[in-house]
Amino acid sequence: MPSNPPILNSPSIDSQTSSQTLAEQTYLRLHRALMTGGLLPEQVLTIRGIAESYGVSLTPAREAIQRLCAAGALTIENARTICVPRLDIETYREILKIRLELEPMAAHEAAYRMSNEEIERLDGVMADHLEAIKAGEAHRTLTANTDFHMSIYRASEQAVLVGIIESLYLRVGPTLNWLFPQYCGSLAGHQAHRSAIDALRRRDGNALAQAIRDDLLHGSSYLLRWLKP
Incomplete structure (x- = not known):
């Protein structure tokens, strides 16, 4: 598993925006970090550390963390410390079972709604994913993979369904780091x-749904070897 992804070392959020906007931007950055494996299982965070990384005050950082804790994506250890949960094998299997139902469903709808321009952009994301795999770049691989999948699901125009899928990615994203380095040895x-x-x-909605299902099953075959009860 890769160590310490530099996900928080990003440009500071514009301090001229309102406090509410700062909280939302901080939330969205942490949200994406969790979805794309930019944070590791059991990684310890602090409100102050997040605030300093994003160039915001403690209040926006605290509000963002509270939202993610409510979603089960982070856990509060004490007044100052937050932890990224580590999924056990049973929880992962439960999430996988749900994903195998919902993600092919969204993909099936997207097959008839995604524009040709979006498909071409997706082709570029796929190319970046391949380059990242060959280079052994874990976080870049996971980011491209998440962008690929979520671009398809959002094209389904099924807002409730996509929201549920995103909530599952929040929970499983950090655990996807366990795919490496083994995953980079397979195409x-x-x-x-x-x-x-x-x-x-x-x-072809049926073929797209099957491709998504195959992808999920392939990745899970690696993860299940490493997750603990």
Whole structure:
């Protein structure tokens, strides 16, 4: 598993925006970090550390953390310390079971709604994913993978469904770091993405749903070897 992704070392949030906007921006950055594996299981965070990393005061950082704790994506250890939860194998299996139902469902709808321009952009995301795998770059691989999947699901225009899927990515994102370095030795995930692109171009919802299902099963086969009860 990669160590200490530099996810918080990003440009400061514009301090000229309102306090409410600062809290929202901080939340969105942490939200994305969790979804894309930018934070590790059991990684310890502090409100002050997050505030300093994003160039905001303690209040926006605290509000963002409270929202993510309410969603189960972070846990409060004490008044100052927050931890990224580590999924046990049973929780992961439960999440996987739900994802195997919902993500192919969203993909099926997206096959008939995604524009040609969006498909071309997705092709670029897939290319970046392949380059990252070959380079052994864990966080870049996970970011491209998340962008690939969520671009498809959002194209379904099923807001409630997409919201549920995003909440699952929040919970499982950090655990995806356990795919590395073993995952980078296989191109099966890339092949599933290629099949997904081909299905989108044919407007074949069933084939797209199957490609997404195959991708999830491939990744989970690695994770299940490493997760503890």
